[in-house]
Amino acid sequence: MRTELTGDTPILSTHALTGGYGDFQALFGIDFHILPGEVVSLIGANGAGKSTFLKSVFGLLPVAREMVRYQGAPVGGTPAHRMVSQGVAMVPEGRRLFLGMTVEENMRVAIDNARLAEGQGEWTRDRLFDLFPILREKRRQPVEDLSGGQQQMVAISRALLCQPKVLLCDEISLGLAPKVIREIYAVVPEISAAGTAIVLVEQDVTLAREASNRLYCMLEGRITLTGASNDISRDDIAAAYFGASHAVV
Amino acid sequence: MQWFDAIIQGVLLGGMYAQYALGMALMFGVMRIVNIAHGDVMILLSLIAVSLAGVLPVGNVGLIVVIVPIAVAVGWVLQKFILNRVVGADPLPSLIATFGLSIALQNLMLEVWSADTRSLPNSGVASASFQIGPFYVGLLPVIVLICAFVLTGGLDAVLRWTRFGRGLRAAAADTEAAAMTGVDPKRIIGGMGSIWGAFLGAMVLGVAQAVGLRIDPGLGILFGHLVFLLVLATRPEGIMARKK
Numbered sequence A: 001m002r003t004e005l006t007g008d009t010p011i012l013s014t015h016a017l018t019g020g021y022g023d024f025q026a027l028f029g030i031d032f033h034i035l036p037g038e039v040v041s042l043i044g045a046n047g048a049g050k051s052t053f054l055k056s057v058f059g060l061l062p063v064a065r066e067m068v069r070y071q072g073a074p075v076g077g078t079p080a081h082r083m084v085s086q087g088v089a090m091v092p093e094g095r096r097l098f099l100g101m102t103v104e105e106n107m108r109v110a111i112d113n114a115r116l117a118e119g120q121g122e123w124t125r126d127r128l129f130d131l132f133p134i135l136r137e138k139r140r141q142p143v144e145d146l147s148g149g150q151q152q153m154v155a156i157s158r159a160l161l162c163q164p165k166v167l168l169c170d171e172i173s174l175g176l177a178p179k180v181i182r183e184i185y186a187v188v189p190e191i192s193a194a195g196t197a198i199v200l201v202e203q204d205v206t207l208a209r210e211a212s213n214r215l216y217c218m219l220e221g222r223i224t225l226t227g228a229s230n231d232i233s234r235d236d237i238a239a240a241y242f243g244a245s246h247a248v249v
Numbered sequence B: 001m002q003w004f005d006a007i008i009q010g011v012l013l014g015g016m017y018a019q020y021a022l023g024m025a026l027m028f029g030v031m032r033i034v035n036i037a038h039g040d041v042m043i044l045l046s047l048i049a050v051s052l053a054g055v056l057p058v059g060n061v062g063l064i065v066v067i068v069p070i071a072v073a074v075g076w077v078l079q080k081f082i083l084n085r086v087v088g089a090d091p092l093p094s095l096i097a098t099f100g101l102s103i104a105l106q107n108l109m110l111e112v113w114s115a116d117t118r119s120l121p122n123s124g125v126a127s128a129s130f131q132i133g134p135f136y137v138g139l140l141p142v143i144v145l146i147c148a149f150v151l152t153g154g155l156d157a158v159l160r161w162t163r164f165g166r167g168l169r170a171a172a173a174d175t176e177a178a179a180m181t182g183v184d185p186k187r188i189i190g191g192m193g194s195i196w197g198a199f200l201g202a203m204v205l206g207v208a209q210a211v212g213l214r215i216d217p218g219l220g221i222l223f224g225h226l227v228f229l230l231v232l233a234t235r236p237e238g239i240m241a242r243k244k
């Protein structure tokens, strides 16, 4: 599952990133980085600020320019659609598919706006249909007719068809049966083998640890723990996840 | 037999409404703008066409070539200086702004053209009709209906088969998710109503009015309103909306 890392310059990093919604501050100085092809998990309880962090990085919430760097250049506050054309893509929390459009049409929107044309990039519809064969079968059906797991596969396919160098995934296991979760997580190594760095936001700590090279734990808008996923002890994670005062194991 | 004729006349009348509705569906659907002034702008352009007909010896078909660029220009000015300032998640500002614009336009037109009925010089098309079996069908309404079909079909094809159309529908379904998929939200805003729904609605309205007229000349408009209320009461999500 763990890939060899290529180079040691982060492809994406944040520097004392702060952010929130209007007057409400949700993030308090996040330092984060990910290397090309690396898989990094971001874990934390409900309301810790994980989604807010992804949205801030991806240009969906206002941040200062210097707070986010992509391929070495400051990009904070760049609108999401331009982050996509530079090579960052997101699988949003709750999937957010285009209802009323078919599976293939959902994919086509990504292809239309991707960093590279289909065929020039790593990902093609055919390759994704090989990864998720059920989607080939349902390609002409409106996405709302699909099951939750199948919809998640469409959301992942849509993001990959943007041909990203960095893929941000927000709780792709949420609400899915264990068997389906395994099926979806099985593609993570293939994505990172293609050279794409993956940020996995997860609430399931075991899943997050198994799937990643490194891990960050977030609590109330701050990073409380970080390290190699197989080095960190469960006790440390529990303390960082719930806060030292509730560190009951 | 006379009811069948009423239905034919109604469908033809619906062709005119459909062209009107198409503009509304696109504006409300794509930009979430409730454009109260849509009809007034149509009348304004018609009046301009009538006035131009008096000075330009280009014929009624030639007038189309002149009036369409003017319509584009009027639309652009309207969009740039009024609609873009009120567009947003809340439809109320656009409603108020276009309501004001509607009143201003109506008074301006009254001032310039007075309240008399006007029409383009008759070129024969308007009064021409042909016979299908026992029914007489006006040529102009048929042309209008065909135009409505072609326009609705053309718009449908654009939405379905072009990059722009797909981006529009994606933004309609979820603007933020569309941005996350690379669609520039500045170029496309809001949601997309069903354009065939608008077409069908126009037909239903036309038929209801024509049938009402047959029953009693005073009932035409009333039937139109009744159908409107009936649809509102039974299918408020839209005639062609998919059941969730």
Ligand SMILES: Nc1ncnc2c1ncn2[C@@H]1O[C@H](COP(=O)(O)OP(=O)(O)OP(=O)(O)O)[C@@H](O)[C@H]1O
Pocket (backbone or CB within 6 Å): A021, A024, A026, A044, A045, A046, A047, A048, A049, A050, A051, A052, A053, A093, A203
């Ligand atoms: N749209 C919003 N407007 C205002 N506050 C928000 C909004 N979205 C989230 N918040 C607040 O920001 C904080 C962080 O929320 P966020 O959604 O980032 O948490 P999360 O870690 O993703 O949680 P979850 O695991 O439940 O998805 C919370 O206090 C939340 O209430």
Ligand SMILES: [Mg+2]
Pocket (backbone or CB within 6 Å): A050, A051, A052, A093, A170
């Ligand atoms: Mg979240």
